Amino acid sequence: MEDDELVDEALRESRILLTRDEVLAIRARKRGVDVTYIKSEGAEKALEQLSAELGLVLDPTQSRCSKCNHAVEKVAKADVKGKVPEGTYRVTDEYWACPRCGSVYWRGSHWPKIVEMLRRASAHPASI
Numbered sequence: 001m002e003d004d005e006l007v008d009e010a011l012r013e014s015r016i017l018l019t020r021d022e023v024l025a026i027r028a029r030k031r032g033v034d035v036t037y038i039k040s041e042g043a044e045k046a047l048e049q050l051s052a053e054l055g056l057v058l059d060p061t062q063s064r065c066s067k068c069n070h071a072v073e074k075v076a077k078a079d080v081k082g083k084v085p086e087g088t089y090r091v092t093d094e095y096w097a098c099p100r101c102g103s104v105y106w107r108g109s110h111w112p113k114i115v116e117m118l119r120r121a122s123a124h125p126a127s128i
């Protein structure tokens with residue numbers, strides 16, 4: 001998405017624009033967008049900053065769709081048969097789906113690492 005499109009969408013939807021692009025941050029602020037300029041490299045430091053500056057509650061169970069940002073909803077295992085890899089379906093019982101775009105999510109092998117990273121990020125908001 002081009003910078004102007006990002007700014008237009010942020011204004012239209014009253015969003016907070018998160019960016020590591022300092023020039024975009026300055027341009028967006030001039031147009032009245034609420035901007036958080038991400039100063040740090042890496043996801044964990046960025047989450048610490050967001051936790052501290054925006055007061056975000058880093059709760060991995062309150063997830064949104066990574067493709068369209070809609071809130072995901074828990075769905076029955078039977079509803080995702082054929083929509084997830086067979087190996088995943090065999091070993092995983094809990095699933096969430098996005099009612100807007102149909103994306104299906106589950107707690108994969110990376111889940112414990114994500115939870116631990118969010119726990120660390122929200123536990124030390126003053127270290128930014």
Ligand SMILES: [Zn+2]
Pocket residue numbers: 065066067068069070098099100101102103
């Ligand atoms: Zn979606």
